[in-house]
């Protein structure tokens with residue numbers, strides 16, 4: 001694979017006005033260009049057994065048995081594909097997911113909001129992409145939540161994704177937002193991507209065509225991990 | 236097709252996704268070959284303030300200098316007891332800690348690579364991951380390495396963890412503070 005540095009126009013700003021930590025946690029010195037050697041071109045692969053990646057239904061807590069009550073909230077089905085920049089599928093990619101429950105609460109000791117937890121929802125799990133890079137999981141739509149220390153910033157509903165591709169270079173972490181949410185207009189992170197097309201790559205597409213046996217709203221998001229298949233040498 | 240935008244990991248990355256993965260000295264019930272070491276220290280931001288609740292990931296070859304990855308021509312001989320990848324989180328004081336093996340050297344395009352561990356840092360306020368590489372050598376001044384050579388000479392020494400002691404209980408303990416901004420800022424690579 002051939003990797004180019006990320007084009008800034010496709011990415012979030014590193015420093016964001018009204019987001020103080022983005023100014024104290026990013027280096028002041030210019031980032032150093034280096035050659036890409038074996039150590040960067042390799043990376044963690046084949047860890048699905050150890051990390052426990054498999055079919056995923058976040059809409060129910062991880063309880064076994066016949067009675068698996070569903071979490072409170074709008075049931076959603078999320079699907080998409082993981083590919084490289086040439087559109088080639090990335091199969092067997094581990095995808096880590098975490099999100100707030102429908103009340104906007106995470107199971108995490110750092111979440112100091114007073115929104116209720118849901119005993120039937122953990123909001124975290126891992127899945128593995130299929131042969132065509134495809135993935136699908138059920139969940140409930142996350143609620144919005146406040147960034148308490150900001151005094152004003154409400155995070156719009158979003159799901160966090162962390163993807164293990166084929167190397168250290170395409171290791172990828174992001175947040176995906178829901179279409180049409182008013183809070184999307186003021187979110188500091190989403191709006192730190194300036195080009196509209198690039199920003200839309202952080203938003204699910206409502207998939208109006210599918211209505212399955214269960215009453216889940218479908219959302220689609222494809223991911224393009226960095227990397228081109230190496231151009232063959234010209235002879 | 237253009238790559239998807241990276242975004243910050245935020246404050247709520249599940250502890251379940253981290254805890255246990257800071258130890259790379261065992262894999263599939265097998266102990267890793269080579270010298271087991273610890274690397275610990277703090278993650279600090281501007282003003283020397285601890286950067287709490289952040290995630291560090293590492294990627295490295297095994298003690299014989301082999302990557303557990305199909306691109307490594309020797310990967311069939313990779314140590315079955317070594318995962319190669321690890322993850323840790325910082326506590327309220329910004330402390331992190333890994334247990335791993337001292338990475339082996341290997342030859343690439345006729346050059347010997349200095350033993351090294353790749354690191355990526357994810358934190359609130361960091362919209363795109365920060366990547367760097369730690370190097371291990373007895374005398375950092377004399378090291379030649381194609382990646383290290385790109386770092387301005389004056390700051391190269393900042394990429395070498397300090398061996399706390401060469402004898403006794405602390406043998407094999409390395410200390411390294413990541414400084415995200417200001418002062419003796421850690422060199423980071425363009426990503």
Ligand SMILES: [Fe+2]
Pocket residue numbers: 100155158160245247
């Ligand atoms: Fe979040």
